[in-house]
Amino acid sequence: MEAFNYLGDVVSLANLGAMMIGIVVGLIIGAIPGLGPPMAIALMIPISFTWEPQTALIMMVSTYAAGLYGGSFTAILLRAPGTSASAATAIEGFEMTKRGKAIEAIRMGTFASVMGGLISGLVLLFLAPPLATVSLLFGPAEYFLVAILGLTAIAAVSFGALLRGLAAGMLGLFIATVGVDNMTAYPRFTYGMTGLLSGVGILPTVIGLFAFAQAITLCEGSPHTNISGKSKLSWNIWPKISEIVHCRWSLVRGWVTGLVMGIIPAAGGSVAQWIAYSWEIQRGKPGDQFGRGEIKAVAATEASNNGVTGTSLIPMFVLGIPGGISAAVILGALMIHGLQPGDTLFRKTPEIIYTVMWGFVLANILMGGVAGLMARSLAYCTLVPRGVLAPIIMIFCVVGTFTASGNPYDVAIMVVMGVIGYFAQKYNFSPAGILLGVILGPIAEQGFRNMLVITDGDIVPFLAGRPVSIIIIVMIVGALYFALRPKKWETAEEEYSGAASESFSEKHDEYAEVKDD
């Protein structure tokens, strides 16, 4: 319990000030599609270059936690996820916004994220060294299997149109193959366009499929109405006990998913949210309304993507292996300040590393207050007429995509993905399936091909000798069984199929209120 010796060190004016700057900048930048946590953290490096290492690093880890949560604001309010880790939240959160329940979605998202970050931070603080060894158990076979586990979520997010959902997933996997093949350096489907050599990025894809497609959808119908159909917003931004009790198991499932997926390098929040969402759909009960604004799904996805934050820093701090881009940027900052990740960091400079870890825990608590107020202010955008909001979202999509990469081709890719996303949404081809394919395609392909090289094509005995692989295979089989089995909430929905969907919606709301009471 050496960590407790450094708890007091975090409470200094400099550290708290740095934490607040990190939180505010992270929330703002995270909320803008395209400008995710890596950019926000990178922005902090030159500012904090001359600061004490712990103060500088506290600001960066605070930015990381807040940036990941900030992405959910626009995901819930506008279906424009600020980061790829908030895409699943966009599906259910925005449906809640359309039903005039934006504030409910935001307060549950805030609670789930804050608690997820807090738990993840405590795991980072107390279990970092033993858990870091777990990440070493993941090789090409496990990466491939984790990608397959993620792909099983396609069945869940297809919402009854399984064939179309699977086709969308395959399209996503296909899109992920565009660009130079990492193993043979052969350009695939690039047709001489240099901008396609680096492939189709996750960022332009997520912005296009969700934000841009949503902006086009807003152009339909009357331009004078707003998204939520309301003219006033509630000030009730703190979650109610009844809401937390209603979503308690969804929150637990989300946090567990996030904590586990964080330890696996390259998985992160982008994968964790889909596994949590799929798990939630499979565990749905009669009366749940997945696909049309279910608060349990918002709780699970937000719990998972912030549950990742702390544990994803474990391989970076303990082994020097960054699990994602944000962790890589923080690793860079760590080294700029003359610190070496690994055992030395804990032995020679415990006052720095433990203060930073406590700073991460405290930042998640402070984030709750700041995020609640900021989200409430941002929720005003749901009152803006659709005709005015649509071009603003489109402009932000262009500027966000370009600022993130500086590549004009990415803007073109974003627009194309937006058009695909619009028609996919309209004709039930699950944009979420396409995104899952694009995210998991490179992990699956590279893992599979590396595994083939290592095993010389003899995959089965190789997998049978790896306990982690066997556990993941069992999880895949379980996920497929539950995904294809008729779900309780779908069966209940069919009972109402004679009535209009609005009527079902009302029944669900009544059901939820009764449960809350």
Add this chain to the structure above:
Amino acid sequence: MSRLWAERLTALGMIVFAVIFLVQSIKFPFTSGTFPMFTEYVIILLAVVMIVRSFFTKDKRFEGDVRFDFSYMGMKPILVMIVTVFYAYAVFRIGFYVTSVVFFFLVTFMTGYRNVKVMSTVAAVLFPLMYVFFTILLDADLPEGFLI
């Protein structure tokens, strides 16, 4: 067109798409074509299942017709997409701010919103704020052309 025929045509479209890229994937050297070919074969398989299912299904979702709305209201999203393609091109030729202001007013008008006072106020607040945030605070590179 009936929904059943729309389903069959969609499936045929998927097959054509997959075959076009399959022909290219087969020619890729070494193992570069393996993964794309896998996705293309699965798309073809799914399309075939969709076609076969369409002859036997009693699913209520396939009852009725697909109606296309060729009025201005129905075509509005398509027209906005076309304008956006020009916008995405023009920001790199003319410049971000000038193009974006024109795009904002044009798309707002296209959606049918006519309150010029509100539009002007939003533009007067939005673009200076974007300038302060992206150009001054973030020092971000925005698309540049012969104007700003």
